[in-house]
Amino acid sequence: MNQKIVIPFDGTPEQEKQLRAELAELKNVPGGLMPALQKAQGIYGYLPKEVMIIIAEELSVPLSEVYGVATFYAQFSLTPKGKYQIGVCLGTACYVKGSGDIYNELVKELGIESGGVTPDKMFSLDATRCIGCCGLAPVMSINGEVYGNLTTKSVAGIIEKYKQLEG
Amino acid sequence: MYRTHILVCGGTGCTSNKSFKIVEELHKQLTERNLNDEVKVITTGCFGLCAKGPIMVVYPEGTFYHSVKAEDVTEIIETHVIGGKPVDRLLHRENDGTVVDSLKDTEFMKKQVRLALRNCGVIDPENIEEYIGRDGYQALAKVLTQMTPQDVIDTILASGLRGRGGAGFPTGLKWKFAKASEGPVKYVCCNADEGDPGAFMDRSVLEGDPHVVIEAMAIAAYAIGSNQGYVYIRAEYPIAVQRLQKAINQAKEYGMLGKNIFGTGFDFDLEIRLGAGAFVCGEETALMTSIEGKRGEPRPRPPFPAIKGLFGKPTILNNVETYANVPQIILKGAEWFSSIGTEKSKGTKVFALGGKIVNTGLVEVPMGTTLREVVYEIGGGIPGGKKFKAAQTGGPSGGCIPVEHLDVPIDYDNLIAIGSMMGSGGLIVMDEDNCMVDIAKFFLEFTVDESCGKCTPCRIGNKRLLELLTKVTEGTATLEDLDKMEELCYYIKANSLCGLGQTAPNPVLSTLRYFRDEYVAHVVDKTCPAGVCKKLLKYSIDKEKCIGCGMCAKKCPAEAISRTDYTAPGHKLASMAIDSEKCVKCGACISTCKFGAVKKG
Numbered sequence: 028m029n030q031k032i033v034i035p036f037d038g039t040p041e042q043e044k045q046l047r048a049e050l051a052e053l054k055n056v057p058g059g060l061m062p063a064l065q066k067a068q069g070i071y072g073y074l075p076k077e078v079m080i081i082i083a084e085e086l087s088v089p090l091s092e093v094y095g096v097a098t099f100y101a102q103f104s105l106t107p108k109g110k111y112q113i114g115v116c117l118g119t120a121c122y123v124k125g126s127g128d129i130y131n132e133l134v135k136e137l138g139i140e141s142g143g144v145t146p147d148k149m150f151s152l153d154a155t156r157c158i159g160c161c162g163l164a165p166v167m168s169i170n171g172e173v174y175g176n177l178t179t180k181s182v183a184g185i186i187e188k189y190k191q192l193e194g
Numbered sequence: 195m196y197r198t199h200i201l202v203c204g205g206t207g208c209t210s211n212k213s214f215k216i217v218e219e220l221h222k223q224l225t226e227r228n229l230n231d232e233v234k235v236i237t238t239g240c241f242g243l244c245a246k247g248p249i250m251v252v253y254p255e256g257t258f259y260h261s262v263k264a265e266d267v268t269e270i271i272e273t274h275v276i277g278g279k280p281v282d283r284l285l286h287r288e289n290d291g292t293v294v295d296s297l298k299d300t301e302f303m304k305k306q307v308r309l310a311l312r313n314c315g316v317i318d319p320e321n322i323e324e325y326i327g328r329d330g331y332q333a334l335a336k337v338l339t340q341m342t343p344q345d346v347i348d349t350i351l352a353s354g355l356r357g358r359g360g361a362g363f364p365t366g367l368k369w370k371f372a373k374a375s376e377g378p379v380k381y382v383c384c385n386a387d388e389g390d391p392g393a394f395m396d397r398s399v400l401e402g403d404p405h406v407v408i409e410a411m412a413i414a415a416y417a418i419g420s421n422q423g424y425v426y427i428r429a430e431y432p433i434a435v436q437r438l439q440k441a442i443n444q445a446k447e448y449g450m451l452g453k454n455i456f457g458t459g460f461d462f463d464l465e466i467r468l469g470a471g472a473f474v475c476g477e478e479t480a481l482m483t484s485i486e487g488k489r490g491e492p493r494p495r496p497p498f499p500a501i502k503g504l505f506g507k508p509t510i511l512n513n514v515e516t517y518a519n520v521p522q523i524i525l526k527g528a529e530w531f532s533s534i535g536t537e538k539s540k541g542t543k544v545f546a547l548g549g550k551i552v553n554t555g556l557v558e559v560p561m562g563t564t565l566r567e568v569v570y571e572i573g574g575g576i577p578g579g580k581k582f583k584a585a586q587t588g589g590p591s592g593g594c595i596p597v598e599h600l601d602v603p604i605d606y607d608n609l610i611a612i613g614s615m616m617g618s619g620g621l622i623v624m625d626e627d628n629c630m631v632d633i634a635k636f637f638l639e640f641t642v643d644e645s646c647g648k649c650t651p652c653r654i655g656n657k658r659l660l661e662l663l664t665k666v667t668e669g670t671a672t673l674e675d676l677d678k679m680e681e682l683c684y685y686i687k688a689n690s691l692c693g694l695g696q697t698a699p700n701p702v703l704s705t706l707r708y709f710r711d712e713y714v715a716h717v718v719d720k721t722c723p724a725g726v727c728k729k730l731l732k733y734s735i736d737k738e739k740c741i742g743c744g745m746c747a748k749k750c751p752a753e754a755i756s757r758t759d760y761t762a763p764g765h766k767l768a769s770m771a772i773d774s775e776k777c778v779k780c781g782a783c784i785s786t787c788k789f790g791a792v793k794k795g
Contacts (some may be wrong), residue, residue: 100470120548162244
């Protein structure tokens with residue numbers, strides 16, 4: 028189910044320039060590695076090896092440490108995300124209202140599991156922690172837009188809407 | 195002077211419900227009607243009643259509108275703002291149908307006492323002057339000009355304030371230890387890494403009243419002798435991060451942060467650090483390791499952070515809600531604060547009410563309020579006439595409280611005595627449709643996933659515990675397995691390095707304690723009474739109700755449904771039946787059948 032697609036690194040010189048400029052500012056900040064990774068992910072959308080090497084060089088930290096921190100935190104992704112990033116809240120309030128079923132429905136609908144991306148790179152799926160809209164439980168978010176009071180039946184229609192956007 | 199103020203909730207709950215569109219529409223229409231000089235629109239923080247969002251309150255009348263949409267704006271302006279009459283259809287109605295036109299008179303608000311949330315839903319969080327207008331930064335001024343650091347600590351100690359992040363350690367004591375630690379460099383930290391899945395009180399304070407945290411941290415810094423603070427906040431809270439950053443910038447501009455505050459020679463600066471989604475970073479030593487830019491693994495204590503914390507220097511760490519109480523205590527005095535609450539738990543506690551409850555949202559009640567009051571009076575009870583089964587407090591570190599303890603006054607010590615804990619304040623209500631074994635498994639899966647892996651009891655112990663629990667949900671466990679689980683729970687609690695591991699087995703222990711019969715049903719009878727655990731479910735078709743349309747068979751992905759040779763009286767076609775050997779329990783048949791003929795259980 029969970030396809031591992033190897034996507035070649037396609038960073039641009041502009042992105043690298045931007046990254047190195049950010050890193051220059053963080054070089055002397057105590058504990059600057061985490062903000063550096065956050066900036067890098069903001070620029071590239073994920074943290075490929077090539078980017079982690081640049082961070083290691085610029086901040087003078089071993090690559091192993093950069094990799095160690097990048098893999099410790101759930102927010103950092105070593106694989107690219109889809110054009111539409113779907114997050115299903117599996118926080119407690121949503122879970123007791125059936126978000127587990129919503130998640131399974133999305134797995135069925137998209138053919139990928141949490142952390143995966145569809146082969147056309149259109150959708151990626153993540154099971155997330157509480158996003159704090161417990162009043163709307165169960166919820167999912169697609170690129171930050173929140174869909175609340177979901178049922179297993181309403182999920183397919185929402186995905187279809189995005190598919191149609193792409194024609 | 196404005197004759198009317200329209201307050202619209204801009205908290206995460208209402209924003210997700212598109213409250214910003216209401217604000218846009220208000221601005222647009224007020225401009226068109228030339229009312230901009232008479233009517234002011236303010237985006238506030240959370241009002242608390244998230245279930246009824248988006249929420250709007252119109253002053254001076256204090257009229258409370260719920261479930262407002264952008265399309266309602268015209269009517270609100272014409273009928274209320276211009277016509278002077280409330281829009282009846284948007285007013286709140288209680289369960290018995292009575293119309294309540296002001297938020298404070300709702301059943302939801304009546305029993306609440308708002309200290310930590312006093313400004314949430316009242317002021318514009320992005321405007322420092324509105325905070326100052328509500329006594330903001332007066333406590334800091336008082337501390338810097340009239341009190342010694344020792345006075346501050348004595349006041350906080352005397353107030354009885356305990357940490358709102360979960361464990362309930364006396365805040366004043368923490369400050370006292372840090373003050374006693376010698377050294378030129380000390381740090382003040384704020385834990386806003388609200389990781390408990392289902393708790394959002396810290397986020398609401400930061401979204402609705404960010405300056406209160408800044409002011410309290412400056413007060414703490416003065417008390418312990420620090421000049422630098424860090425707020426560690428979840429990156430998943432973009433609105434809170436943005437408002438806090440804005441508040442910090444404004445405070446610097448107004449001279450409430452930075453060098454020589456109020457001309458007293460006291461310096462204090464504040465920086466935001468974003469968490470990156472690791473639950474363990476809510477643990478104090480792990481949080482500090484994370485601010486240092488490393489993997490957020492906890493460190494053994496002692497040395498305690500008050501002696502050796504962030505970057506090896508004396509550090510205090512308090513939770514957002516704890517800080518939110520501090521300025522009020524300084525202004526109104528320790529005695530005032532300690533007059534609220536119970537003997538050992540002073541003040542109020544904010545709870546994030548969620549799950550199977552009518553009024554989902556944020557509530558703040560005095561310590562000692564009973565769970566029954568919170569669930570039934572403030573929360574409005576369980577929707578759909580279902581029966582209350584349990585309330586879960588303390589998140590993955592807490593436990594489930596059954597119906598027989600509904601009348602226990604909520605405070606730190608009582609909750610621990612009944613096998614749960616205060617935690618950060620998530621309060622999730624469960625009804626008869628929730629399987630308690632499944633809930634225990636849900637929390638344990640969470641902690642197994644979030645265990646940092648540093649110590650063995652937590653890393654491996656919880657994994658083994660989860661395997662046993664999975665056996666229960668799949669109907670392959672034995673009664674001895676239940677005893678084994680209990681033994682393992684105590685072992686993990688006693689031997690783990692940090693709070694995450696020490697409390698991880700609590701959801702299992704508390705459900706084993708109060709809902710053992712449900713575990714036994716899974717193990718002995720191989721059934722899940724709530725009908726949740728998939729492996730134990732059986733789908734069947736009521737042959738008398740089935741009209742034989744065959745829709746279920748078409749939807750069945752496993753071709754497990756076929757036609758029988760029995761035709762029920764009054765029906766034309768023979769009924770369908772499910773082959774339980776082939777059934778994958780996906781539930782497609784039950785959601786397809788329009789005649790209620792498919793049964794689960």
